[in-house]
Amino acid sequence: MSRTKKVITPGRILFVGAGPGDPGLLTVRARAAIENAVTVFIDPDVPSAVVEQIGAGSGASTSSKTGSSRSGAAKPSKQDISAGVEGADQQGGQQPDADAADDDNTQVNNVRPALGDPNEVAKTLVATAREGHDVVRLVAGDPLTTDSVLAEVNAVARTQVTFEVIPGLPATAAVPSYAGMPLGSGHAVADVRGVVDWAALAAAPGPLVLHATSGHLAETASALTENGLAPQTPAAITVNGTTCQQRTIEATLATLNESGSALTGSLIVTVGKVVSQRAKLNWWESRSLYGWTVLVPRTKDQAGDMSERLVTHGAIPIEVPTIAVEPPRSPAQMERAVKGLVDGRYQWVVFTSTNAVRAVWDKFAEFGLDARAFSGVKIACVGEATADKVRGFGINPELLPSGEQSSLGLLEDFPPYDDVFDPVNRILLPRADIATETLSEGLRGRGWEIDDVTAYRTVRAAPPPAETREMIKTGGFDAVCFTSSSTVRNLVGIAGKPHARTIVACIGPKTAETAAEFGLRVDVRPENASVPELVDALAEHASRLRAEGALPPPRKKARRSRS
Numbered sequence: 001m002s003r004t005k006k007v008i009t010p011g012r013i014l015f016v017g018a019g020p021g022d023p024g025l026l027t028v029r030a031r032a033a034i035e036n037a038v039t040v041f042i043d044p045d046v047p048s049a050v051v052e053q054i055g056a057g058s059g060a061s062t063s064s065k066t067g068s069s070r071s072g073a074a075k076p077s078k079q080d081i082s083a084g085v086e087g088a089d090q091q092g093g094q095q096p097d098a099d100a101a102d103d104d105n106t107q108v109n110n111v112r113p114a115l116g117d118p119n120e121v122a123k124t125l126v127a128t129a130r131e132g133h134d135v136v137r138l139v140a141g142d143p144l145t146t147d148s149v150l151a152e153v154n155a156v157a158r159t160q161v162t163f164e165v166i167p168g169l170p171a172t173a174a175v176p177s178y179a180g181m182p183l184g185s186g187h188a189v190a191d192v193r194g195v196v197d198w199a200a201l202a203a204a205p206g207p208l209v210l211h212a213t214s215g216h217l218a219e220t221a222s223a224l225t226e227n228g229l230a231p232q233t234p235a236a237i238t239v240n241g242t243t244c245q246q247r248t249i250e251a252t253l254a255t256l257n258e259s260g261s262a263l264t265g266s267l268i269v270t271v272g273k274v275v276s277q278r279a280k281l282n283w284w285e286s287r288s289l290y291g292w293t294v295l296v297p298r299t300k301d302q303a304g305d306m307s308e309r310l311v312t313h314g315a316i317p318i319e320v321p322t323i324a325v326e327p328p329r330s331p332a333q334m335e336r337a338v339k340g341l342v343d344g345r346y347q348w349v350v351f352t353s354t355n356a357v358r359a360v361w362d363k364f365a366e367f368g369l370d371a372r373a374f375s376g377v378k379i380a381c382v383g384e385a386t387a388d389k390v391r392g393f394g395i396n397p398e399l400l401p402s403g404e405q406s407s408l409g410l411l412e413d414f415p416p417y418d419d420v421f422d423p424v425n426r427i428l429l430p431r432a433d434i435a436t437e438t439l440s441e442g443l444r445g446r447g448w449e450i451d452d453v454t455a456y457r458t459v460r461a462a463p464p465p466a467e468t469r470e471m472i473k474t475g476g477f478d479a480v481c482f483t484s485s486s487t488v489r490n491l492v493g494i495a496g497k498p499h500a501r502t503i504v505a506c507i508g509p510k511t512a513e514t515a516a517e518f519g520l521r522v523d524v525r526p527e528n529a530s531v532p533e534l535v536d537a538l539a540e541h542a543s544r545l546r547a548e549g550a551l552p553p554p555r556k557k558a559r560r561s562r563s
Helices: 028-035 118-129 147-157 171-178 198-203 214-226 253-260 273-281 303-312 332-342 354-367 384-391 407-413 438-445 466-474 485-495 509-517 531-547 557-562
Strands: 013-017 039-042 061-064 078-083 135-139 163-166 188-191 208-212 234-239 247-252 267-271 293-296 316-319 323-326 348-351 378-381 426-432 449-460 479-482 503-506 522-524
Touching: 013 028, 013 118, 013 147, 028 135, 028 163, 039 118, 118 135, 118 147, 135 147, 147 163, 171 208, 171 234, 171 267, 198 214, 208 214, 214 253, 214 267, 234 253, 234 273, 247 253, 247 273, 253 267, 267 273, 293 303, 303 316, 303 531, 323 485, 332 354, 332 426, 332 449, 348 354, 348 384, 354 384, 354 426, 354 449, 378 384, 407 438, 426 438, 438 449, 449 485, 466 485, 479 485, 479 531, 485 509, 503 509, 503 531, 509 522, 522 531
Parallel strands: 013 135, 013 163, 039 078, 039 135, 061 078, 188 208, 293 316, 293 479, 348 378, 348 426, 426 449, 479 503, 503 522
Antiparallel strands: 208 267, 234 247, 234 267, 323 449
């Protein structure tokens, strides 16, 4: 009896534009394609911040392959990333960081350029798609504005494999805007890394926007001046456009090569009178914390909000977990607490951290419970971040501090026990094993009985890499944001004390007190203890330094150039 051969339906080939650098500029369709990708082929000049988005929505593991297929981690869903299959920017394109997509489920190893002919790349894409998987071809900028990628698309179009093109925002459109230069509707665009009609380009009536590398600057300047542009025509060179490493150098055609010859990677050169508009429209590079490297000593799952807020002010956050959260050594306390909630033992549950909220809900999941277990129980939260975590489970807390968001602030507003109006006199307080007694003692002083339960343990994280430890000790970080006393203690324990030139920002009085005990000078403390206000207070401090004519923290030039 003969077996029928299984017919494999080919996948699609998606040519996806990664945009100019800022992952926030990805289109909605592009982000969805990248986050849910199974197999991805990327160019060396795709921004590392976009590479980090690969697989974020699928939870797939990731391996790399440069020319040949090899299996990644042994998981059901495999994600392959092939780096630099054609090299759109062969003369200085930036290679993604090999650890750019490193997280709990995703890792890119050994990423390096593997340049190839567009026809050969197209053959690889088609062969991979015929294995039955959708294939993402991720390119910097917009797919159909790069000649080599356009050749790939045409080659794929000659086959029977289905393909789609998901446009990306071209760097030539976005980067001048991020550099404060309004192009208007009459500008001309050219990629001077290829063949250029210099006479037509010089004759264009509006500003010029040129895609280049440092190796093309001398030819660009001489060709434009030879074809009629004045040597003193204003020009601006932007490197790492739309990222927090963006840097714009103003020059003229006469000084173009001298000004930009040391720059590496892809450059956007803007030529014309619009360069003078930067003085009033330079919104991106003039933000309060622009270019500052800020240490975020938080656990990986808690660092996101702070890092995003820092980026909005122009900072470059570097996350260094100082604590790891683990379950209590014995589950008995938490199990009794959850049973007490169901049995009506408690009048209040007081949450002092998002970790405590997560620990209780994890225990609920073990017992098959949901938010209904809180029926008849009032919930108090020490701050907005904790309250938001509670709201995420469909419950609105009854009480938050009206003033300072801290244990002391909550105590000021917490009602005393009333034997007439309160049917139960007991409070559940699920906390960390190292929590202070301030809150529990204060609640007892108001007549309440307290079940102070260890919901989770905080343990010291592993030391960061040697390079990070060196930056901490030598002033490589411009600022550090502490969100708890434990982050202060543990950072000093695993990495050493921050250098005296590093600005220290503390979320509240207890954290500031601990920092002072370790000999740190506390420069910033927000009025209310919350992550957004902590970051905003740091930004305001930086603005005051600038307004007063004080310099930001000293930076070694060598370190600055590396970052």
